[in-house]
Amino acid sequence: MKTVKVGMIGFGTIGAGVAKILTQNSEIIKRRLGAAVELVKVADLDIITDRGVKLASDVLTTSADEVINHPDIDVVIELIGGYEPARKFLLQSIAQGKHVVTANKALLAKHGDEIFSAVTEKGLSIGFEASIGGAIPIIRSIREAFVANRIQTIEGIVNGTANYILSKMSDENCDFDTALKEAQEKGFAEADPTFDIEGIDSAHKIAVLTRLAYGTPVSFDDITVSGISDISSEDIECAREFGYRIKLLAISKYDGEKIDIRVHPAMIPVAHPMANVNGVLNAIRVCDDMMDENVLIGHGAGALPTGSAVVGDVVEIARNILSGVGERLPAGSFQEVKNIPLKGISEIESEYFLRFSVVDHPGVLSKISGILGKHSISIESMIQRGRGDRGEGVPLVMMCHKANEKNIQSALKEIEELDVVCEKPNLIRVER
Numbered sequence: 001m002k003t004v005k006v007g008m009i010g011f012g013t014i015g016a017g018v019a020k021i022l023t024q025n026s027e028i029i030k031r032r033l034g035a036a037v038e039l040v041k042v043a044d045l046d047i048i049t050d051r052g053v054k055l056a057s058d059v060l061t062t063s064a065d066e067v068i069n070h071p072d073i074d075v076v077i078e079l080i081g082g083y084e085p086a087r088k089f090l091l092q093s094i095a096q097g098k099h100v101v102t103a104n105k106a107l108l109a110k111h112g113d114e115i116f117s118a119v120t121e122k123g124l125s126i127g128f129e130a131s132i133g134g135a136i137p138i139i140r141s142i143r144e145a146f147v148a149n150r151i152q153t154i155e156g157i158v159n160g161t162a163n164y165i166l167s168k169m170s171d172e173n174c175d176f177d178t179a180l181k182e183a184q185e186k187g188f189a190e191a192d193p194t195f196d197i198e199g200i201d202s203a204h205k206i207a208v209l210t211r212l213a214y215g216t217p218v219s220f221d222d223i224t225v226s227g228i229s230d231i232s233s234e235d236i237e238c239a240r241e242f243g244y245r246i247k248l249l250a251i252s253k254y255d256g257e258k259i260d261i262r263v264h265p266a267m268i269p270v271a272h273p274m275a276n277v278n279g280v281l282n283a284i285r286v287c288d289d290m291m292d293e294n295v296l297i298g299h300g301a302g303a304l305p306t307g308s309a310v311v312g313d314v315v316e317i318a319r320n321i322l323s324g325v326g327e328r329l330p331a332g333s334f335q336e337v338k339n340i341p342l343k344g345i346s347e348i349e350s351e352y353f354l355r356f357s358v359v360d361h362p363g364v365l366s367k368i369s370g371i372l373g374k375h376s377i378s379i380e381s382m383i384q385r386g387r388g389d390r391g392e393g394v395p396l397v398m399m400c401h402k403a404n405e406k407n408i409q410s411a412l413k414e415i416e417e418l419d420v421v422c423e424k425p426n427l428i429r430v431e432r
């Protein structure tokens with residue numbers, strides 16, 4: 001029986017998951033593939049820490065070159081994350097004629113063109129299912145299952161850590177720091193957790209999905225990004241009272257002319273298919289001209305869900321190798337890449353949730369509603385809480401009908417300057 005040989009660079013949380021799946025389920029893989037998949041070299045700077053997986057003593061090495069230049073290795077898996085040296089290792093592996101598999105969304109968001117071109121030039125394959133949504137087969141769905149359809153919207157909860165934090169704050173009244181610490185301990189968070197919290201990881205993922213869905217490369221720097229660090233328990237509670245949940249959403253919508261791409265916390269109605277996707281679960285909603293809406297839900301982070309996606313890619317590539325097929329699908333999913341202009345955030349329209357901290361005096365509400373009215377913003381409903389002591393701010397929250405983002409921003413700027421407003425107003429966009 002033939003053996004497909006695999007090397008891996010990076011033996012952290014996900015690497016350990018991949019090694020566990022390849023060893024523990026090797027018989028299943030062999031039966032389903034008709035060949036064995038053997039992990040022959042694993043490189044990491046730390047080969048001392050026990051990862052809970054037993055590998056033969058000659059498998060571990062501290063040298064990535066031993067993987068890249070290994071004459072028998074067919075597929076190199078990159079799991080070190082970050083831009084460098086991950087980019088260099090992938091390009092060197094491709095130059096050596098190795099197929100590659102990566103979970104590195106940051107790298108693909110920034111250097112996707114270079115890496116995809118290198119793979120295509122060499123007639124090799126690249127698997128990157130694990131870069132988005134952990135175990136959810138979203139890349140395969142877009143590239144293969146939905147290949148004939150014109151995607152109009154791709155959006156979702158694509159960061160497990162942020163979703164874990166928001167869910168815990170909402171359901172268990174857990175504070176932000178405790179929830180983050182738990183997510184880190186469970187191995188969901190990025191090496192730098194600000195990537196999770198500030199929406200950067202979600203932006204990397206939506207950049208990669210946008211390229212796949214519409215065939216256009218998007219520069220990460222052009223995406224409007226805000227994270228969840230300004231979300232308070234009060235926002236979560238008010239959202240619930242209005243009939244919504246707060247989720248960190250990555251959004252990419254194509255109206256035929258421009259792409260509206262952004263990452264921010266959003267209020268979604270409780271009946272929305274993604275409203276009850278909690279904890280580390282991710283959800284990705286795809287709308288197109290043929291199927292209306294599909295929502296894929298699954299484990300978005302962690303060693304085994306993400307490891308499963310990596311192994312799935314390895315087996316897919318192994319199938320191609322065994323059947324003598326080279327590159328079966330263009331890496332970026334489109335044969336021809338086109339540049340579609342992006343919509344600036346000031347061009348969008350949305351419904352809004354606004355939270356103000358105001359002094360509790362007569363006439364305050366009319367001042368605020370007057371400014372909103374002047375900017376053509378219509379209030380749908382409102383809650384005012386408590387009665388603060390003299391000088392202390394009380395929360396005033398409102399839902400506004402659909403309005404222009406530019407008008408909302410101008411109104412908030414004016415409201416912030418009122419002497420009855422105690423803090424910078426908070427805005428959360430509503431998505432349906």
Ligand code: HSE
Binds near residue numbers: 132134201300301
């Ligand atoms: N840090 C990421 C998350 C891991 O929390 O979703 C998966 O990309």
